Amino acid sequence: MSLLEANPEFEALLDYLKHNRGCDLTGYKRSTLMRRFGHRMQNLNIDSYQHYLQYLHRHAQEYLALLDDVLINFTSFFRDRDAWDYLASDIIPQIIASKQPDEPIRVWSAGCAAGQEIYSLLILLAETLGIESCLQRVQCYATDADEAALKQARQATYSALEVSSIPRDWLEKYFEQTDQDYVVRPMLRQKIIFGLHDLTQDAPISKIDLLVCRNVLIYFNPEAQASILVRFHFALKKTGFLFLGKSETLVNRKQIFTPVHMKHQIYAKGLKLELEDHLAINPTSRKAPSAKPPTSQTQFWQTAFETNGVAQFAVDLSGCLVGANEQANILFALTLDDWNYPFHELEPGKLIAAHTSVKTLYCHRRPVKLKDIERNTAQGTQYFEVAIAPVLNAKKQLLGSIVTFVDKTECKRLTEQLEYANAQLKRVSEALQATQTKLESAQQEIQILAEDTYRREQRSRGAEE
Ligand SMILES: C[S@@+](CC[C@H](N)C(=O)[O-])C[C@H]1O[C@@H](n2cnc3c(N)ncnc32)[C@H](O)[C@@H]1O
Known part of the structure; x- marks a missing residue:
């Protein structure tokens, strides 16, 4: 064979x-x-x-x-030069223009090999921003699954042949020449945070403006590529860009990335992720991938969960977060790191843990409702009504629970206003009542006085007669 x-x-x-x-x-x-x-x-x-x-x-x-x-480490400085030229002339200026003058710019080279890719990028940023501003504003991450390659990248020492693709003036500006080699100047080297990171396993770095992952996806099968792309979607800011290798084709079933320049493989962040995409990166779902495409009914329920305007969390029997819809992600600023994390250690879990035991949360077969769950934020106090509903399969076995957070802050505010208005009304009506009583007693006084006067007049008239 x-x-x-x-x-x-x-x-x-x-x-x-x-x-x-x-x-x-x-x-x-x-x-x-x-x-x-x-x-x-x-x-x-x-x-x-x-x-x-x-x-x-x-x-x-x-x-x-x-x-x-x-782990094939082949790489070079400014590999596919025309793509880097386009990045320098069109993409980097767009990123800079979208920011305040001193706002940080975050870039990530994923699968950086021996570092040539991230140093190429840093040189372009330094050329556009000026060295001083680049050193102040740019936050640079470079990761790889290969420790030996990372060690080389940190050393930043390259042979004359390796630096031959760098223009001479940049070489002089950004490198120090030793007897045999060229070393990236410490000020640039020290800007980069290098780290061991497996794209198929580890949580992505977040809030990235430019994610460079060239000639890495080609080694993965379509399923792994799709799951890595979901992670990249999480990593990028709304206005972020993804820069892939020249010969890579994007497995982009649902346009979660949209092409900016096809030839140079530059993409912008596209459509929002759906539950299906979240599940693609969930390790438990990875163990047993479903060969069948979702049925239209499953799709309907998935979309309903994902787009529901109420924040919803799916928690498994071990108490770990296994799903959250978009509203929940926005409300509690959840990231990919939070998936498979004990729910009671995440903010929404902590809020309700004070009111009910963890066991009740996920292992109860009956629905539970909690009222007036308070959340203090910089903007003020929010109030939630929380419902914990058990999820049972067809054999009535408990699978976990769906936790729903309904924001009642506005309702609470209106109720408080109404209570205040009622109290005011009560006070006014009491005052009115007191005045009424006084009026009545005054009227009675007048009545008595009138009667007295009448009697006195009668008596004096009788005496006269
Ligand atoms: C061919 S090199 C590409 C280097 C560089 N990005 C470029 O285009 O010049 C592929 C790199 O991907 C890294 N890699 C492979 N599998 C990886 C994984 N699961 N997570 C992170 N990096 C990985 C390899 O170690 C290698 O350094």
Whole structure:
């Protein structure tokens, strides 16, 4: 059997790496993976996946060498120069123009390899903003799944051949020359936060203006690519841009990104995410991907959940957040980091935890309603009515619960106004009543006086007669 054909032995190998070495390669395209594994096996003189699996069992560190082969680090400065020129002439000015003069600009190179990509970007930003402003305003992140590549990126030391694609004046301005190499000047180097980050597993960096992820998605199968793109959607600001590699095709079923320049693979943030997209990045749903497209009925309910104007959260039996609709995300500024997090440790969970036990929250088979749940914000106090509704499957087994937050602040304000007006009314009516009573007693006095006067007059008239 050819090494390039998919086979169960190979899948068993991937399974072993995932569950015993914490190295999940299942999202990568099989053709590329098999070539890289084949390369490693050839070096070790191993002729079958089964034997390689035995080798992995016996040599605990082998997976690191394998990973080094799998994570292809090829890169260069200003790779595909015309795309970078377009970025410099059209995109970077747009980003700057959309901001206040001293507002931060956040950029992220995801899959940065040995750093050439992020330094290229930083040079363009420094050229446009001026070095001083660039150092003040730009917040730079560069991540990769390969620790060795990150180490090189942090060192920022490149050979003459590696820097040959950098214009001479920029090389002099942004690099220091040593005996043999060129090193990025510390002021630029120190601007960048480098970090180990797996695009298929880790939460994305947030509020990004420009996300550069070139020549990385090509290694992943369509399902993994789609889930990475959802993460990128989360990462970008509304006005943010995504810059992909020249030969990459965007698996963009629902236009969550819209093309700005197809040839240079530059995209703007597109349509809002839907529940389905959220589920694509949920690790539990990843374990058992559904082969079937959602039925129209499922789609209807998903859309209803997602677009409901009332904030809703789905919490599983272990008490972890497994879903939140858009309204909930906006209300409590939830990010992807919050998914699969214990709900009672998130803000909405904390608000209700003071009123009911965690067990009641997620494991109760009867609905619970909580009134006047207070939330203090900088803008004032908000009041919510919270409903916790159990979710049962067809066999009446409890799956978790849906927690709904209905904002009653306006209603509470009106009720308070009404109560105040009623109290005022009561006071006025009491005063009126008192006046009435006084009036009555005055009238009685007058009456008595009148009667007295009448009697006195009668008496004096009788005496006269
Ligand atoms: C071909 S290089 C591209 C480097 C650079 N972006 C460019 O276009 O010049 C691919 C990079 O993606 C990284 N990579 C592969 N899988 C990854 C993952 N799951 N998470 C983060 N980075 C990954 C590799 O380690 C490698 O450095």
